Amino acid sequence: RKEVExxxxxxxxxxxxTVAFNCTYSNSASQSFxxxxxxxRKEPKLLMSVYSSGNEDGRFTAQLNRASQYISLLIxxxxxxDSATYLCVVSLAxxxxxxKLIFGAGTRLAVHP
Amino acid sequence: SQTIHQWPAxxxxxxxxxxxxxxxxxxxxxxxxxxxxxAAGRGLQLLFYSVGIGQISSEVPQNxxxxxxxxxxxxxxxxxxxxSDSGFYLCAWNxxxxxxxxxxxxxxxxxxx
Numbered sequence: 001r002k003e004v005e006x007x008x009x010x011x012x013x014x015x016x017x018t019v020a021f022n023c024t025y026s027n028s029a030s031q032s033f034x035x036x037x038x039x040x041r042k043e044p045k046l047l048m049s050v051y052s053s054g055n056e057d058g059r060f061t062a063q064l065n066r067a068s069q070y071i072s073l074l075i076x077x078x079x080x081x082d083s084a085t086y087l088c089v090v091s092l093a094x095x096x097x098x099x100k101l102i103f104g105a106g107t108r109l110a111v112h113p
Numbered sequence: 114s115q116t117i118h119q120w121p122a123x124x125x126x127x128x129x130x131x132x133x134x135x136x137x138x139x140x141x142x143x144x145x146x147x148x149x150x151x152a153a154g155r156g157l158q159l160l161f162y163s164v165g166i167g168q169i170s171s172e173v174p175q176n177x178x179x180x181x182x183x184x185x186x187x188x189x190x191x192x193x194x195x196x197s198d199s200g201f202y203l204c205a206w207n208x209x210x211x212x213x214x215x216x217x218x219x220x221x222x223x224x225x226x
Contacts (some may be wrong), residue, residue, distance in 0.1 A: 011170035032213045043203055044157070087156075091213040098145075098164065099213050107157035 015055045023071040024086030032091040037084045073107035078111045115140035119218035132191040136204030144206040146187040151201040199225045
């Protein structure tokens with residue numbers, strides 16, 4: 001089983017649509033959670049951290065359910081510029097080790113006019 | 114503010130040739146540094162990380178090596194490239210005393226022919 005699993009998509013949605021991405025992680029010791037955005041042939045960029053209480057940044061809302069080991073990202077009022085791959089990321093700190101990030105393979109979003 | 118540079122941006126190398134990729138960070142001191150590889154259509158794979166000068170930890174056995182000769186310089190090398198070394202190489206940094214999110218450089222796209 002992959003440590004971080006995401007639906008690869010693609011999600012093809014019209015402008016203005018609301019779209020939700022889901023992610024599950026396998027290690028209950030995971031400590032921090034993030035969503036990154038990666039444009040085609042570019043580096044990943046931090047979109048937002050995910051907190052247990054849920055958090056919102058403009059049109060983007062992230063939720064975390066530790067009991068179910070599930071993370072979500074909701075994008076409202078989709079824009080053409082939202083087209084990208086969204087990476088779900090968790091951090092792990094094994095005993096005696098350093099805190100490492102585990103990346104999901106990403107969910108591709110294509111927003112069309 | 115902090116910036117991270119990588120070069121070259123693209124590279125085409127024959128099988129069996131050597132490799133040297135460089136990453137430098139500006140605007141911070143004593144960062145943690147990371148090398149990742151992203152194969153076409155795949156997730157990010159952590160290759161090496163470093164918490165200080167001369168301190169390198171390897172995540173995956175392979176024909177690559179890393180070095181950190183200066184605080185803000187991280188180098189990825191190979192003596193003989195394999196076809197399977199093709200991919201998008203990304204350098205990232207964060208601060209050990211800060212949050213766990215990492216910030217990526219623009220990457221080097223390597224094609225081994």
